[in-house]
Amino acid sequence: MSRRVTLKEVAKEAQVSPATVSLVLNNKPSRIAKETQQRIRDVAARLHYVVNENARGLVTNETRLIALIVPDIENMFFASLARHLEDACQEAGYALFLSNSDDRRANESALMTNYLARDIDGMLLIPSLESYRQPRQLQRQIAAAHCPVTLIDRLVTARICDGVGFDNVQGGRLAARRLLEARHRRFACISGQTDDINASNRMQGFVDVLRSHHIDADDILLLNGNYRFTGGYELADCVLDFGATGLFCCNDLMAMGVMQRLAEHDLHVPQALSIVGYDNIMRRFGMTSQLTTVEQDVHELAVRSWECLYRHIRLHDTGRDCATATSVTLLEPRIVEGATVADAPAKVFA
Template identity: 30%
Template sequence: MRTTIRDVAARANVSPSTVSLVLNNRPVPISAGTREKVLRAAEEMRYRPNQLAVALATHKTNTIGLIVPDISNIFHTVYCEQIELFAEKRAYSTIIRIAQNDIEDTIRFLYDFEDRAVDGIILTKSVFKDPGDTSKCMQAVRELRIPVMLTDRVPREFIAGAVLPNDYLGGYLAVHHLIDMGHRQIGYITGPLHYGNCRERLRGCREALEKEGIPWDPALVYEGEFDIASGEQALAYLLGKKVTAIFAFNDMIAYGVYKQARSYNLSIPADLSVVGFDDLAFSDLIDPPLTTLEYPVKRMAEAVVDRILAKINREPLSEEPIVFDPVLKVKGSTSRRR
């Protein structure tokens, strides 16, 4: 049977109320000896608080719901892990649901979390290919009676208070680096362009070119998915455009370019320079190591956890979005144009 406060009280020879005061570290005058007896008895009996009783008393479950679009994109897996770690450091548990990029599942999980009485929800994707689905998602968010934090892929009109990466700067830094290496004919393999983060990266690319007086050519843009297959499929098209460098909008796309380049007997970076985005762990393991933009995943995760807890505790928050700048990490996949 589960050990109760009454069991601990009997072992320590004190009242249940004294046990409750000690275990909850209440600021009341209890002697050091009594406090030590209670804590020793609780440890010996492996006492754990009844979370349901705690929730009923405090009106909190110390639980956060986290909805991610998929885990085939390694970035989401890493972000998910970091959010869970920072939540745990703040004594919160995380329940994770994977929506498979589906609007119906996303809405179902939002309402399910509310029914389960989680204290708040972190939603990492609230933009969908169909604008009507995006509207449905945001309508559901507005109807919830618990706090919600938006992060990563967020509709432009709802970025107030959100935690976001500076995708514009990432695009600008990637292309500026390739221009510095002497490249002028640069190809772009994007994720779905209905995502604001993709459009922002592309805007940064375009402005880096314009600053150097290089014309923008939309024919050099290949719209794909955030997966390896898109990198493989895009390479033949972009080689047909005589590109000397490629900016892949995530590291998985870049890896697809690497794989396909081998089948064309192309050497990276001698024949083709490649820049990725995310700085996932494998980017240091492939040959050559991938020049990429480091996504500040840990800092973003900490910020989004801190903000959802502030909302839960009804603390005042700025409506300004928190935007994190990526850092270009130059490794072995880019070189001067020959």
């Protein structure tokens, strides 16, 4: 294993002072001639010099490290979000550490403690479902953190710090309006976990619009699919038995499960059932490109979340207290048209 080249060695080889090398390699403003700057960079590259981040952190009081904790990295929405967040951090000169809480508060707490001990500059957190149910522990931990924290997507605990997510009520409304436009009159909704505020809001928006259009409660079937492919698959028969012609699934994965079960019955979408999904995340992985769905723009969510955190990092660096900030930014979802919604059969609206 080779020895780490020091900044002094680069300075000696380039025939300049260590301070000059530090200014150039850390991209600090200076009046150093361009020729000298290039000579320093050439020497650093030839010697394979790597900036000592620990040493720089002692001087600048920053590590340029950001932590991201997600509930389930196997969830395609969170996986795609993590990728976009990493791009945003890297563009600003920060490195991103990613960890998975498995949707458990104990794991989440341990990860937060571990990262905070590393003197990270900021934390991006999608809270676990257990923190949804009992948010006080998470709130206390965030309040005690020495660096800014921004919540993403799951904003039920956003009273203690800033959060960025999508307007899930509006997303449910968009799904309902699309199915009503196709003249459906009997509906089903497969939601996520019953105590997930995002799923509840999507279902609330969906039902509110249906009732405002005089759809009777007896014509609306509400089910819980736990956001899983198997949830949609196992509940498809209930939807068919109910006689729904329009279905709203609170994520695309459950919509895929329903479509799989219908195919096994030799039933076709949208002839047998019109379906609206949610997220539009599957399309990024080359699947369900024909699904009509409510899109949450993952790139926009990542950029806005990073902007929120970075703003507080800069405030924190200037010594201004940002711990009391409690603003919530809600982004607007939109319908992405596919081939899974069609006019209801003539007998439904004749």
